[in-house]
Amino acid sequence: MEKKLKAFDVIVVGAGPAGASAALRMAQKGLDVLLLERGETPGSKNMFGGMMPFFPVAEEIIPDFWEKAPWERHVVKRILHMISGQSSTAMEFESDSFNHSPYNGYTLFRPIFDRWLAEEAQKAGAQLLCSCLVTDILWKGKHVTGVAVGRKHGHVRAKVVVACDGVLSFLAQKAGLRQAFIPSQMALGVKALFRLREASINERFNLARAQGATCEFLGCTNGIRGGGFIYTQAETLSVGMVLHLDALKKSGKEPYLLFEEFVGLTPVRRYLKGARLVEYSAHLLPEGGYKMVPKLFTDGMLVAGDAAALCYTNGLNQEGMNLALTSGFMAAETVIDAFRKGDFSSKQLSQYEDRLKESFVLKDMKTFKEAASWMHSERLFSAYPQLINSIMEELYRSDGKPRKKIGKIGWDAIKGTVSKRHLIADLLKGGRSLVW
Amino acid sequence: MVVDDLFALTSFRVHDEPHIRINQNTCAKCTHRACTFACPAHCYEWSEERGRIDFAYEPCLECGTCLLLCDQGALDWNYPVGGFGVRFRLT
Numbered sequence: 001m002e003k004k005l006k007a008f009d010v011i012v013v014g015a016g017p018a019g020a021s022a023a024l025r026m027a028q029k030g031l032d033v034l035l036l037e038r039g040e041t042p043g044s045k046n047m048f049g050g051m052m053p054f055f056p057v058a059e060e061i062i063p064d065f066w067e068k069a070p071w072e073r074h075v076v077k078r079i080l081h082m083i084s085g086q087s088s089t090a091m092e093f094e095s096d097s098f099n100h101s102p103y104n105g106y107t108l109f110r111p112i113f114d115r116w117l118a119e120e121a122q123k124a125g126a127q128l129l130c131s132c133l134v135t136d137i138l139w140k141g142k143h144v145t146g147v148a149v150g151r152k153h154g155h156v157r158a159k160v161v162v163a164c165d166g167v168l169s170f171l172a173q174k175a176g177l178r179q180a181f182i183p184s185q186m187a188l189g190v191k192a193l194f195r196l197r198e199a200s201i202n203e204r205f206n207l208a209r210a211q212g213a214t215c216e217f218l219g220c221t222n223g224i225r226g227g228g229f230i231y232t233q234a235e236t237l238s239v240g241m242v243l244h245l246d247a248l249k250k251s252g253k254e255p256y257l258l259f260e261e262f263v264g265l266t267p268v269r270r271y272l273k274g275a276r277l278v279e280y281s282a283h284l285l286p287e288g289g290y291k292m293v294p295k296l297f298t299d300g301m302l303v304a305g306d307a308a309a310l311c312y313t314n315g316l317n318q319e320g321m322n323l324a325l326t327s328g329f330m331a332a333e334t335v336i337d338a339f340r341k342g343d344f345s346s347k348q349l350s351q352y353e354d355r356l357k358e359s360f361v362l363k364d365m366k367t368f369k370e371a372a373s374w375m376h377s378e379r380l381f382s383a384y385p386q387l388i389n390s391i392m393e394e395l396y397r398s399d400g401k402p403r404k405k406i407g408k409i410g411w412d413a414i415k416g417t418v419s420k421r422h423l424i425a426d427l428l429k430g431g432r433s434l435v436w
Numbered sequence: 437m438v439v440d441d442l443f444a445l446t447s448f449r450v451h452d453e454p455h456i457r458i459n460q461n462t463c464a465k466c467t468h469r470a471c472t473f474a475c476p477a478h479c480y481e482w483s484e485e486r487g488r489i490d491f492a493y494e495p496c497l498e499c500g501t502c503l504l505l506c507d508q509g510a511l512d513w514n515y516p517v518g519g520f521g522v523r524f525r526l527t
Binding site (some may be wrong): 038039040041043044045046047048055109110111112130131132133149150151168181182183186188190191192193236238243248249252253254255256259260263277278279280281282283284411 | 438439441442443445446449468470473474476477478497498499500501503504505515516517518519521522523524525526527
């Protein structure tokens with residue numbers, strides 16, 4: 001950081017999906033943008049176990065976005081496994097309607113995807129500076145006017161700072177937009193990447209060519225709130241677990257030992273046979289849902305992506321990257337407007353929140369705002385998978401004893417695993433979270 | 437065991453100075469020492485004989501689990517200097 005940096009129109013902190021899409025859009029509209037990234041290259045600090053769902057503004061960010069981005073596979077199949085002891089019940093959904101471009105969802109590698117997007121921003125005229133850690137926010141009164149960078153705390157000034165510094169957004173915290181991070185709103189993801197021949201992946205998941213599958217696992221976490229996953233890339237599988245931090249702490253268990261148990265489970269082991277481990281990673285995820293979303297703007301600053309906790313799960317959908325890219329785009333549109341008016345006040349920048357509220361980003365998060373607290377019930381991760389498996393086992397078991405009807409099997413299974421009071425409470429809460 | 441190989445395959449560019457510093461006096465009094473089991477990179481280990489945490493910052497994956505779980509204020513937690521620390525290749 002010896003070189004003296006000039007002042008910019010906008011500084012974007014973090015070249016992840018939110019930051020790169022914001023920088024790209026603003027550069028396209030002629031703003032002088034500095035995009036800062038603490039990693040050696042964009043994406044080198046980021047972990048993804050997942051699928052990026054289709055989202056509409058992609059085509060506005062980059063024409064032919066869905067053809068150009070460096071995808072691994074497009075997802076046509078979603079599988080949910082419920083595990084208990086030696087048993088496993090799976091639900092598989094597959095549709096030919098997910099097999100037409102633009103596809104419904106894609107798997108990808110973050111160090112490759114993030115780098116691609118940041119390079120697109122560079123091509124549009126944004127200045128990308130990697131290996132640059134932002135250490136503080138610069139203020140003029142109550143107005144954010146830039147950031148301090150590097151070991152020598154060099155100052156870079158701008159009219160607006162867009163903080164896309166990820167799940168542990170120290171910038172949002174320093175700007176007073178969010179409170180302290182709390183374990184009950186965070187989950188730890190641990191993941192290992194396994195290499196496997198493309199043909200073996202296609203055979204095991206029953207896929208053709210570039211088709212992909214996602215597998216989620218419930219009941220595989222030793223009673224800890226969380227779940228397991230497998231995502232298919234072209235020649236690799238992303239295998240991992242997500243564990244609620246407060247539940248992990250309470251359990252006293254090591255995440256890598258839980259992972260070891262997970263990969264030993266029969267359905268997981270079968271997918272992984274002969275696969276070679278290539279990389280291990282870990283990252284936090286915002287899991288607090290709508291209630292965790294901080295204040296999104298202040299004078300001279302906006303927050304987007306994971307930094308704004310724009311990430312949610314309702315049990316079936318896990319979304320983050322699409323929300324990050326869309327929020328980055330909307331932050332950019334807001335800043336572009338602010339430049340038109342020459343007004344960078346909190347009042348002008350509040351448009352950002354309006355845009356997010358009108359879009360699927362905050363609408364979806366609001367729709368499933370109860371899901372985060374519903375998923376704080378331990379029973380979802382052990383008692384219910386156990387219940388389902390004991391019903392299925394009873395249904396299929398042939399042992400010469402007279403068979404019972406499903407209702408009686410179900411009732412007997414419930415009596416052994418969960419109290420009536422809890423069952424009703426969980427159904428009501430689950431219903432309110434997801435069904436109506 | 438998969439775990440034995442897990443830690444060996446991640447790439448790092450280690451800086452000379454640790455990006456996390458711990459206050460051993462505080463750790464000695466901690467009742468849960470959640471960092472010693474919850475850290476996914478096993479950076480923290482309680483040493484009974486030395487009566488302190490054996491801490492290695494080098495294999496840190498920069499996830500922040502320790503920061504979130506330490507409720508004793510024992511950690512001075514920063515990201516590594518720009519360009520240093522973990523570098524995921526494909527993840």
